[in-house]
Amino acid sequence: MKRSLFIVLTLWGLWSCGSTQDKSASSSLDDKLPKIEFADDIKNVDFGTIAEGQQVERKFKFKNTGDFPLIINNVSASCGCTIPEWPRDPIGPDEEGTILVRFNSKGKQGPQFKTVTIFANTNPATNDIQFKADVTPAPTADSTAAK
DSSP, X not given: OHHHHHHHHHHHHHHHHHXXXXXXXXXXXXXXXXXXXXXXXXXXXXXXXXXXXXXXXEEEEEEEOSSSOBOEEEEEESSTTEEEEOOOXXXXXXXXXXXXXXXXXXXXXXXXXXXXXXXXXXXXXXXXXXXXXEEEOOOOHHHHHOO
């Protein structure tokens, strides 16, 4: 009985030591992974009031503050009215890049809230950019003829 208890405690001790090392190694690797840091932490943009059919765009400047090259795999928008463009080549440590986001308000009215998700080799694997706009309806042919 004492021998079984000794074996169990020894195995548990070895297992717990190994898991501590894995956590610290993983933690130090996470610190070195690429990181997207936006200029002035601007990730939420308000385009204000725009007319229906108007197109607006914004460049989101960022820097890779990690120790390894940043690779953006994909950038997707929450709707087809928003088109992102992003760098396809790796962005080295301390290098900068830009993500261009275009919003077409055609067929949209009222408050609009959109999200653009960046998929990259970062931790976490996704980062979001958000913007909003208040779209005023375009004048209709009836309303202009009445004047």
